[in-house]
Amino acid sequence: MDKLRNKHDKKIISFIPDGEFYYNKAIQAMQRDRFEDAQRYLKRASELSPEDWKILMEYGVLVMEEGRFEEAHELLMTANSFAPSEEEIIFYLAEVHAHLGMLRDAKMYAEKYILIDPDGPFADDSMEIIDFAEQEESFNDDEMPDGEVFFLQEKARRLMESGEFKAAVELLESIIVDYPEFWAAYNNLALAYFYIGENERASKLLHDVLNRNKGNIHALCNLAVFYYYEKKEEELESLLALLVKIKPYQFENRYKLGATFALIGRHKEAYNWLRSLQKRGFEGDTGYYFWLSHSAYFSGHEKVAREAYAKLIELDPSKAGYEPWNGVQEIITSDSLEQDREFLLSKIANTYRSERMFGFYLLGKSGHKQEIISHPSYIEMEKLSDYERLFLASGLDYEFMPETNFDKSFMRALETTDLLYNKYCPLDKQASHLFQMWFTLCETALSRSYLFRNPAALAAAADYMFQSSRYPDVTKTAIAKEFGISVPTLTKYVGELIEYLPQFDA
Template identity: 30%
Template sequence: MANQKQTHWEDDNIISFTPSARFLYEQGMKRYNKNEVYRAIKFFERAVGVKGATPYMSCQLAAALTEVGEYYKSNKIYHGLVKEQVEDYHALYYFMANNYAHLGLFEEAKKHAEHYLEHAEDEEFIEETEELLELLSIEETEQEYSFEDELIVKQEEANDLVREGKFEEAIVLLEEIIKDYPEFWSAQNNLAIALFQLGKIDEALFVIDELLEKNPGNLHGMCNMSLFLRNIGRIKQSDLLIERLENIYPVLADHRLKLGITFGVVGKYELAYKWLRSLKAQGYDGDMNFYYWLAYSAHEVGNLRMAERAWEMVTELDMTKQGKEPWVH
């Protein structure tokens, strides 16, 4: 995002403004201090991707991710900073220990907490770390959690690879997960998406078909299948699935998001707006994909004020989207 430019007028001349890491970081801190953590994270993420970013900015991003429960992403940042051996990097082991404890990875939490106590150059988190180790001694049962630990780590790694567009790497890991955990439906859905993105259409359809045969009510599977079919021109089959989806009343936020975006993609704007608006009403603060389809569906159902507000969030997250509303072009 470092090369994104915003145009301003000054003295009848056009000048370009490329946000600096410091500017983006300060914008993030403004949101963070207002307890708008999700919005702050977007600015921190952009800041750390710009030339001039400091390790402290990365630490702030990691801390914010911890606040919203993104413990794996947070630790990924901390691990990178440890590898670089930034100043006072041993203190990061305390934060990683806490994240691992939240994930239920008690062995990893214990290992990182003990490392901090052994190498800490100050006593800032000594008491907290000792309390954490005491809690871990009560909770930890190696045999009980070894199975869950492996699945959680692999799942998060695979999700990151898919989000980053590293589909070939994701496929290798997802196939490994499915082999070990054949009823872990999330992995099968992500495998199908990765295959489809690589143009392996038949393989993607086969994976989703198998998933729906074993778990017929899987909402993500139904949504993915409907979009796959539509993408390859099998509209009638897609419509049959869409009709089934219209009768579903999801409770989980993840399901409402998936359903809302799916309806948006297929042009069912009233239903898309219904589910995405319900998330917004509950305080949900999603990514650019969420705001894009909320804005688009709001405009199509006539709620222009909501469309404008949601599109402002899209452009705040990606300045290159300014003036590119999908209902205009």
């Protein structure tokens, strides 16, 4: 029995998969065009055999074909450290450096490949990389950072994108010590400082950059973003007056300007810059298509906006559901109050609670919803009253589960508001006065535990009170018919709502 058990145990041990096992599984998967499976197998193989250059190379190539060039760079560099003379790795290093824009290094590895294997299977591709790098160098000879600093900069950027700002700060600080005129690192370091709350340090660093490298567009744009988040309106307007005059030639600077204008709500200027890139054949990343879609939508170019967002979802499927028009009714036009960003901001920052309630309700109908909600200082949740929180939650499509009498009253108040909105949307200035009156009544009525028993009658009453104060030919009969109630019912609820009008001293 013991002999049988020992034999069985040995058989189990002999079948424990190793890196080679998963590598072979990956090759089989690739031969069958099952690339997701192949990637999964190679990832496992690299974990089990972290020093096997063949596995690391194949994994790096597959990752590179997915467009994840920084990750591929790390894998191929590691593979090269274990097999520095392996010509196939050397070629793929030339290719990945070319994709990353590190053309000097791309050329170096391509030349190295030609030297080792001049008649090899990648010789022609290597010559193409060399020719391309030489052409680009003739235009940008003084501007191309060497491979090490470029890679470190990209690593810092990835750290920031994953929220590891302190690690990014440490790396960027080390970069500017070694490369004191690599301005991209300074700009990213300023952003990292800002994200960890060191605002003064971030602004000072940008001003230092501008003193030493006057007209640095990225520094100017980052400074504008800081002013925007800190609500420094005068400084922002002064800087924007300068930014609108700048006409850069390079794609990178045009992209930065466009994204900055979009972020701070200057969608017309943003659209002009970002669209100009697209017309010149620019192939953008997810950020580019996100800002192009938003700026196009809010400046009235809906077809372009939808095409750009479709491209964004193609690149990053997780962005589905966050379209700027998501939840916005088709009848909402770009010139309606729902799409007037400054109008919305003025409401949610108003000193009167009823006005803020109106702003939060309308925010749910706006394409600016995601932008305003995500701004770190526009909405201070801890300072909101229960009424404001509820109207904000309604705008965010929160699913209410009414339990208390107050909850049920609020739901009927919300239903009343929706009836009024359905009649008057999209809102113009005139209709906004009705809603200002309604939210004043609504706030007082909620504070006095009013039950809002008949939403249709209440909507009719509010509408009649508003219209009759402006138009002498308005009749109760017409209003009652429109909301499907009787004239006596309308009269009753007008009487009830009057009780909640503000009382002024004589």
